[in-house]
Amino acid sequence: MAEKMLIDARGSFCPGPLMELIAKLKSGQVGDEFEVLSSDKGSAKDIPEWVEKAGHEMVESRQDKGVWHITVRKMR
Amino acid sequence: MKILIIGGGMGGTILANNLARRLSTEIKAGKVNLTMLSASDQHFYQPGLLYLAVGQMMPDELYRDQVSLLEPGIEFHVDPVTEFHLDDNQVKTQSDRSYDYDVLVVATGSRPNMEEIPGLAENAEMFYTEEGALKMLKSLREFEGGRVVVCVGVPHKCPMAPLEITFMMHDFFKVRGILDKVELYYTYPIGRIHSLENVAKWATPEFDQLGIKYETFFNMKEVDGENKILRSEEGAEVEYDLLVTIPAHKGMEVVESQGLGKDGWVPIDRLRLNMEGRDNVFAIGDTTNLPISKAGSTAHFEAEALGENIASMVKIGQPTRDYDGKVFCFIEAGKDRATYASFDYLNPPDPKPPTRAVHWFKVAYNQMYWASARGLL
Numbered sequence A: 001m002a003e004k005m006l007i008d009a010r011g012s013f014c015p016g017p018l019m020e021l022i023a024k025l026k027s028g029q030v031g032d033e034f035e036v037l038s039s040d041k042g043s044a045k046d047i048p049e050w051v052e053k054a055g056h057e058m059v060e061s062r063q064d065k066g067v068w069h070i071t072v073r074k075m076r
Numbered sequence B: 001m002k003i004l005i006i007g008g009g010m011g012g013t014i015l016a017n018n019l020a021r022r023l024s025t026e027i028k029a030g031k032v033n034l035t036m037l038s039a040s041d042q043h044f045y046q047p048g049l050l051y052l053a054v055g056q057m058m059p060d061e062l063y064r065d066q067v068s069l070l071e072p073g074i075e076f077h078v079d080p081v082t083e084f085h086l087d088d089n090q091v092k093t094q095s096d097r098s099y100d101y102d103v104l105v106v107a108t109g110s111r112p113n114m115e116e117i118p119g120l121a122e123n124a125e126m127f128y129t130e131e132g133a134l135k136m137l138k139s140l141r142e143f144e145g146g147r148v149v150v151c152v153g154v155p156h157k158c159p160m161a162p163l164e165i166t167f168m169m170h171d172f173f174k175v176r177g178i179l180d181k182v183e184l185y186y187t188y189p190i191g192r193i194h195s196l197e198n199v200a201k202w203a204t205p206e207f208d209q210l211g212i213k214y215e216t217f218f219n220m221k222e223v224d225g226e227n228k229i230l231r232s233e234e235g236a237e238v239e240y241d242l243l244v245t246i247p248a249h250k251g252m253e254v255v256e257s258q259g260l261g262k263d264g265w266v267p268i269d270r271l272r273l274n275m276e277g278r279d280n281v282f283a284i285g286d287t288t289n290l291p292i293s294k295a296g297s298t299a300h301f302e303a304e305a306l307g308e309n310i311a312s313m314v315k316i317g318q319p320t321r322d323y324d325g326k327v328f329c330f331i332e333a334g335k336d337r338a339t340y341a342s343f344d345y346l347n348p349p350d351p352k353p354p355t356r357a358v359h360w361f362k363v364a365y366n367q368m369y370w371a372s373a374r375g376l377l
C-alpha cells in the first residue's frame, strides 16, 4: 500500500530539503508520497526542478505561515 | 540513576566527559552511574581520513586508546550492543550481558553504504575507511592521467568532503606534475555544486578558475566497470578513468534491525534530542534523523546541549536548554587555504573567502582534536 511520509526539513541549510527528499525517496516504494516541510523559499523551485528531471511527480506545493509544504510522488 | 551511553565516537565521548565533570559529586557519592559501551577500544578521528587519502597524515595519527580520553568516573566496556529493549530500559551486548539504564543515549554513528549502487564497491575509490583511504592514495599515486570523476551519494557524513577532496586532488596532481594530463569532473545530486547556497556561490568560480568541470542534478544509479561509465538516475552518463565516491550512508545495522529507526536513523526531537515517543532515550551525532549535517561538530554541539540537560535533570529534575541546530564545518579549499561555515536552525552560513590562516588552524585542529574529545576545547 502506498504511504505518505513527512520530511520535516525546516531549518535545514545543509544538507537541505532537496537532499533530504532524495535520501528518503530512495528507500520508499513506487507510489509513496513524501511531504517536505521547508523554511527555505528556494525549495519551491529546487524540488520541482529535480522531481521533473528524475522522473517523479509533483503532487502539491503550497505555503502556509512561512513554511513550504511540497508533496512528491515516487514514480520509479 | 544509571546513565548508559552507546558509542565511543565523537558524540559519545564528548557527552560522557561532559557528564563526568558536571556530575562528579553525584558519581563519587554513588548516586549516579555513568557507563559507556563501545565497539572498539580505539577512538578514531575520522576527519583525518581525508588527509590520509592524499598522503598528508598517517594512520597512527588517527587513533588513541579510548580509555586515555575518558574522565575518571566513567565505566567503559568494549562490548557492542546487539539488542535494544526500550520498554524494559535494557540493552543486551555481544558478550551476552544485560545493562539496565534510567537514561539511554545512542551515539553509534553511521557507515558508508556502497552496496546500494551496483558496481560502485568494485570500481570506485572511497576514503571513508582507513583501508579505502590507503587504497585511494595508491591509486592517486599510480594514476597517469585521464578523467577523474567525483560522485556523491545521499545522505553522507561530512558534507564538505565532496568539495574538499576535489580541491585536494587538484593540488595532489599539481604537485605530481601531471595536472595537464588530468581532467577533474565533479558531479553533485542537486542543482548547484554544494548544498549550502553560499558555499556553492563561492566554490563555483573557484572550480571555473581551476578548470574543474562539473555536472549537477547527478544522482548515481550504476557503474559499468567494464566500459568505465557512471550512469545517473536523471539519465546522464559520464566516462571515467578514475572514479572517486563519497558514498551514501546508513546508520548502524543494529539500530535498523532493532527497529529504532528506518535505515538506522533514530527519529528524535530536534530541540530536546529525545527519541520520538520516549522521554529517557536520546540520540546524538550521525545516527539521528535530524535534517542537519552529519558532522563531528554537530555531534559535539549536541553532546554539550544534552550533557547540560541530563545533568540538570539529575540535579533539578528538568532540562535547561534546547539544542539550537548549531554546526561548524571547516572547508579545505586547496592551495593551503581553507574557510568555514557556521550555522544553526535559524541562521544560514556566510563563508568568507578562504585563507591560509584557516587552513593552518584546521591542520592544528587535527592534532588538537584529542583535547576537544576530552572536553577541554
Ligand SMILES: Cc1cc2nc3c(=O)[nH]c(=O)nc-3n(C[C@H](O)[C@H](O)[C@H](O)COP(=O)(O)OP(=O)(O)OC[C@H]3O[C@@H](n4cnc5c(N)ncnc54)[C@H](O)[C@@H]3O)c2cc1C
Binding pocket: B006, B007, B008, B009, B010, B011, B012, B037, B038, B039, B040, B045, B046, B047, B048, B049, B050, B079, B080, B081, B082, B107, B108, B109, B110, B127, B128, B157, B158, B161, B252, B254, B284, B285, B286, B287, B294, B295, B296, B297, B298, B299, B328, B329, B330
Ligand atoms: C573522511 C571524513 C572526513 C570528515 N571530516 C569532518 C570534518 O572536517 N569536520 C567534522 O565536523 N566532521 C567530519 N567528519 C564526520 C565525523 O567524523 C562524524 O560526523 C562523527 O564522527 C560522528 O560522531 P558520532 O559520535 O555520531 O559517531 P562516530 O564518531 O562514528 O562513533 C560511533 C561509535 O559507536 C561505536 N559503535 C558502533 N556500533 C556500536 C554498537 N553496536 N555498540 C556500541 N558501540 C557501537 C563505534 O565503535 C564508535 O565508537 C568526517 C568524516 C569522514 C569519514
